[in-house]
Amino acid sequence: MLQKKRKLGVLFLQTVLFGLSFSACKQIAPLAPANEVAVIPPIEQPVSHIIVPVELSLTNYFKQIDESVDQEFNGGEQQCEGVSYNYHFQRKPIKFSANNKKISYDVAGEYWIKMSYCPKCTDVFRSKPSCISPRIPFSCGINEPMRKMELQYSTSIGINEKYQLVGQTKLEKLEAKDPCEVSVFQYDATDILLKEVKKALTNLTVDIDKEIGKYSFKKEAESAWKSANQTIAFSPYGYLHIQPIALVLETPHFEKDNLLTTVCIDARPIFSSDPTTKLSSPLPPLKQVSSFPTDEFDLIMDLRLNYDSLSHVLQSLYGKKELLIKNRKVIIDSVAITGAAKNQLNIALRFSGYKKGYLYLTGTPTFDEATQTISITSLDYDLATKHVLLKTAKWLFNDRILTALQDATLHDLTPQLEQLKEVINSNFHYTYAPFVVKGKVNHLAVSSIFPDEKELIIRVLSTGKVKVTTAN
Numbered sequence: 001m002l003q004k005k006r007k008l009g010v011l012f013l014q015t016v017l018f019g020l021s022f023s024a025c026k027q028i029a030p031l032a033p034a035n036e037v038a039v040i041p042p043i044e045q046p047v048s049h050i051i052v053p054v055e056l057s058l059t060n061y062f063k064q065i066d067e068s069v070d071q072e073f074n075g076g077e078q079q080c081e082g083v084s085y086n087y088h089f090q091r092k093p094i095k096f097s098a099n100n101k102k103i104s105y106d107v108a109g110e111y112w113i114k115m116s117y118c119p120k121c122t123d124v125f126r127s128k129p130s131c132i133s134p135r136i137p138f139s140c141g142i143n144e145p146m147r148k149m150e151l152q153y154s155t156s157i158g159i160n161e162k163y164q165l166v167g168q169t170k171l172e173k174l175e176a177k178d179p180c181e182v183s184v185f186q187y188d189a190t191d192i193l194l195k196e197v198k199k200a201l202t203n204l205t206v207d208i209d210k211e212i213g214k215y216s217f218k219k220e221a222e223s224a225w226k227s228a229n230q231t232i233a234f235s236p237y238g239y240l241h242i243q244p245i246a247l248v249l250e251t252p253h254f255e256k257d258n259l260l261t262t263v264c265i266d267a268r269p270i271f272s273s274d275p276t277t278k279l280s281s282p283l284p285p286l287k288q289v290s291s292f293p294t295d296e297f298d299l300i301m302d303l304r305l306n307y308d309s310l311s312h313v314l315q316s317l318y319g320k321k322e323l324l325i326k327n328r329k330v331i332i333d334s335v336a337i338t339g340a341a342k343n344q345l346n347i348a349l350r351f352s353g354y355k356k357g358y359l360y361l362t363g364t365p366t367f368d369e370a371t372q373t374i375s376i377t378s379l380d381y382d383l384a385t386k387h388v389l390l391k392t393a394k395w396l397f398n399d400r401i402l403t404a405l406q407d408a409t410l411h412d413l414t415p416q417l418e419q420l421k422e423v424i425n426s427n428f429h430y431t432y433a434p435f436v437v438k439g440k441v442n443h444l445a446v447s448s449i450f451p452d453e454k455e456l457i458i459r460v461l462s463t464g465k466v467k468v469t470t471a472n
Helices: 002-025 059-068 190-213 218-228 307-318 383-392 399-408 414-427
Strands: 048-057 072-077 082-091 095-100 102-118 136-140 147-159 165-176 231-234 238-241 244-250 253-255 258-267 270-272 286-289 296-306 321-325 328-342 344-353 357-368 373-381 429-432 435-451 455-470
Touching: 048 218, 059 190, 072 190, 082 190, 102 190, 147 190, 147 286, 165 190, 218 244, 218 258, 231 414, 270 296, 296 307, 296 435, 307 328, 307 399, 307 455, 321 399, 328 399, 344 373, 344 399, 357 383, 357 399, 357 435, 373 383, 373 399, 414 435, 414 455
Parallel strands: 048 455, 244 286
Antiparallel strands: 048 258, 048 296, 072 082, 082 102, 095 102, 095 253, 102 136, 102 147, 147 165, 231 238, 238 270, 244 258, 253 258, 296 455, 321 328, 328 344, 344 357, 357 373, 429 435, 435 455
């Protein structure tokens, strides 16, 4: 009987030891959390400004104006009583000068005037009035050097919404350098001549404005607009679509023989992994402003960091790390980001040592603008893992794992941002004849972070400048 009791005791002890052994070897394997991605707000791109300096040579325009204006002018007025006259004016080539917002036309010329004077007319015994005495002839510039005259026009030039030049020309000065004075009669014929010449020359202002209206830079604007609708590749990051929406013109001004202005392309550029461009929009009507507040562009782009690459970083920093928790050794074999649940990341941690198994954690990706670092904060065990630990391994329910892992997630994004800026700037130039586009990003900054199903989206704000010039 005693021997039988001993056998039962040994069997009971073996059973207990086996149970304890089985309990120590059993893996901790809570259910993995489900991925549930929150809706990511779309990018609301601010309006960016792409500056396009425009320089138009007016040399051909000046030549056309000179060729279109008559070289000689003739006129006169005949009357019985008083002074009758005929005149002839011939001009020299027009001298053009442009300054600020006006074009000046200086015209030098010579004239002669032939006159006759009748003191009194009568129609007694005549079918029409006639002078009671022979008319007294006199002249200036005949049988002697022709008299000199100078005049000046000025034109203010603008551009309408159809990209055509619009001129407003007026006669600024008309001066006879050599007056025509008849001392015998104490008569000054200069005023008569100036009045007649002014009448003829004033009509020319209409012709000048017509010639100005023929000059357009719509072709150049359409080329610039077409260039702005192109896509720029920035391998391996993605594609820049400029997406122009409007053309705005700065009030033109002049230097020497050139019209200078600046066209600003208002755009809402996007940075995308999709190289496909939207259909190009037609050239819009031109808007005008006196000046532009800035020549910078603002561009918001989404950088996508794959969870596999982020997991690799965590593994290199935290993998094979050993922790001693309540005198029990825990070895972190692997760490991986498996997805996202709303605005938090799901993290799987495989461990071995005193026990082995999996732990699942959640954490919030955050960005510190001052230090340009990304980290996973608010790390905690997910609900299923908490439930299993409380039942089977309370000693693992410890902050040491969370603290160590959170410290390991701190990552400086400065190198990646600098690398991205270098890639953009090295590719931010291209040619669409006759235009050359050159741009430069001056600043990159992270504005927000969004966990997606397979990647972490980092929204970056960039500022810089881009100009379009004419190829040499």
